Amino acid sequence: MDLGLAGKRAVVTGGSSGIGLSAVRMLLEDGAKVALCGRSEQRLEAAAAPLISEFGSAALPVVCDVRDDQAVAGMRDQVIDAFGGLDILVNNAGQGRISTFADTDDAAWRDEFDLKFFSVIRPTRAFLPDLRNAGGGSIVVVNSLLARQPEPHMVCTAALRAGVQNLVKSMSLEFAEDAVRVNAILLGLVDSGQWQRRYESRADKEQSRQAWMAALAADKKIPLGRLGEPDEAAAAVVFLASPAASFITGASIEVSGGASRFA
DSSP, X not given: OOOSOTTOEEEEEXXXXXXXXXXXXXXXXXXXXXXXXXXXXXXXXXXXXXXXXXXXXXXXXXXXXXXXXXXXXXXXXHHHHHHSSOSEEEEXXXXXXXXXXXXXXXXXXXXXXXXXXXXXXHXXXXXXXXXXXXXXXXXXXXEEGGGXXXXXXXXXXXXXXXXXXXXXXXXXXXXXXXXXXXEEEEEOOXXXXXXXXXXXXXXXXXXXXXXXXXXHHHHTTOTTSSOBOHHHHHHHXXXXXXXXXXXXXXXXXXXXXTOOOOO
């Protein structure tokens, strides 16, 4: 299936690893020009090097902390100078905070609000005029199943994820008149560096990674019996970002292996 991405221009925040990096590669393979953005220059350069070798100037690494207004403005200028405009924005920055209500202080709540909300708000605000100038574009927000299915050990993240989901819907309605679509994916458990670190720090050193992951999936009651892969989540992101999803806005796709408990 041709997703219609040839010649499109995209930005992926949190693009130096995991789902973001997988989405960057898929977009490039389908003919798009892609700016991959991340906070760590070292990690970003390591991630971008093989992409630049394969795709040349179509892959553009940009160091940016999306919590910093000036950094986001600089990212926008760099992208527009290189690509001449923008068609796709993937808001993927952010990670989970393990905490209960009792042990989350005011500073943690504010920090989580800044990371979860403004990692979406700032890039969207910066690039929205460019998406409109392109005659309409696509924004995809990588969100979490926690938005609808909170866990007691992640109370702060879950609350903010729910707010982000409302923001996605609100933006989809507001931007529709300019043909800018806004959608989200809701992630369950996806195999990533954090799970590798937890595996390495486990008490049972004799247990294989495969057995440990299977036990984790069973404990989390994932019907498909395993964690997702970054490429599987990235495929949903790329589809929603593409012209193939041209009549989809304000929607959410669960990428959770069937783990949701809501209708």
